[in-house]
Amino acid sequence: MVVFKFRASMPIFVARQWVRHRTASINEVSARYTELPGNLFEIKDPRQKHRYNKQGSDAVEDPSSDQRDILKRINDTTVEMYNLYQEALDLDIAPEQARMGLPLNIYTEMIWKMDLHNLFHFLKLRLDEHAQLEIRQMAQMILDIITPLAPISVQAWKDYVLNAVTFSSLELDALRKGEPLQSTSQSELEEFRKKIKIPLTSRSPEVNIER
Ligand SMILES: Cc1cc2nc3c(=O)[nH]c(=O)nc-3n(C[C@H](O)[C@H](O)[C@H](O)COP(=O)(O)OP(=O)(O)OC[C@H]3O[C@@H](n4cnc5c(N)ncnc54)[C@H](O)[C@@H]3O)c2cc1C
Numbered sequence: 001m002v003v004f005k006f007r008a009s010m011p012i013f014v015a016r017q018w019v020r021h022r023t024a025s026i027n028e029v030s031a032r033y034t035e036l037p038g039n040l041f042e043i044k045d046p047r048q049k050h051r052y053n054k055q056g057s058d059a060v061e062d063p064s065s066d067q068r069d070i071l072k073r074i075n076d077t078t079v080e081m082y083n084l085y086q087e088a089l090d091l092d093i094a095p096e097q098a099r100m101g102l103p104l105n106i107y108t109e110m111i112w113k114m115d116l117h118n119l120f121h122f123l124k125l126r127l128d129e130h131a132q133l134e135i136r137q138m139a140q141m142i143l144d145i146i147t148p149l150a151p152i153s154v155q156a157w158k159d160y161v162l163n164a165v166t167f168s169s170l171e172l173d174a175l176r177k178g179e180p181l182q183s184t185s186q187s188e189l190e191e192f193r194k195k196i197k198i199p200l201t202s203r204s205p206e207v208n209i210e211r
Contacts, residue, residue, distance in 0.1 A: 003114070003116070004113070004115075006113075010138055011134065012102075012103075012104045012108050013134070015028070021121075021122050023114060023115075023122075024118070029108060031102075035095065036085075036108070041078075041106070041107065043071045046059075046067040046071055053129075055130060057133070084101055116153060122139070124161055126139035170183060171192050171195070175196075
């Protein structure tokens with residue numbers, strides 16, 4: 001069995017999503033007895049809620065000064081909270097209490113071990129555009145690391161899993177009949193539109209998803 005072990009450093013808001021993958025073996029640094037270094041994730045470009053994908057976000061094309069300002073205030077407060085943490089440690093407050101005000105964008109670190117089969121599952125979910133940008137970027141780094149180490153498996157996984165498309169029975173019905181997709185859900189229509197943008201073979205039926 002191929003198993004990978006990483007020393008991964010990530011903001012806590014990414015780690016909370018990361019640790020949901022139960023097939024990993026994890027050993028995370030304990031902030032109860034280790035002082036967390038001041039690695040803070042800085043929020044840069046504002047994103048707005050996505051139109052269809054409830055959990056998603058989109059870049060703001062022309063951010064307002066209020067939008068920029070609020071992100072700056074969040075970044076500044078992060079630094080302030082970290083300084084407070086340091087001050088509390090200096091006053092001999094127990095680390096488990098001193099850390100209580102630390103924000104989600106401070107970095108944590110873990111040793112993360114996973115076999116290739118489950119790693120592919122992780123990557124499929126976390127490279128997906130529904131996943132948050134920051135975890136997607138980390139998943140891409142993991143993929144870049146393992147690609148030269150398991151090139152044939154990675155290529156097969158890309159061909160048959162990552163870049164493969166699954167259709168629901170409603171979507172299949174629409175494709176087979178060449179009729180509009182029978183759905184009133186904007187997000188379902190949008191998902192279908194995206195799927196069939198993938199080049200179809202010359203034998204595929206013409207598809208009309210407009211209602
Ligand atoms: C885009 C996105 C949005 C998400 N949004 C939310 C959210 O809003 N709220 C939230 O709470 N979570 C959310 N999650 C997390 C999600 O629900 C899963 O917990 C996470 O993706 C891990 O997936 P998994 O369980 O398939 O993976 P793993 O835990 O790595 O498990 C891999 C596979 O092993 C099998 N397996 C593992 N453990 C067991 C078990 N005990 N019993 C049976 N089978 C098992 C399953 O087949 C599973 O698919 C989100 C995930 C993604 C990718």
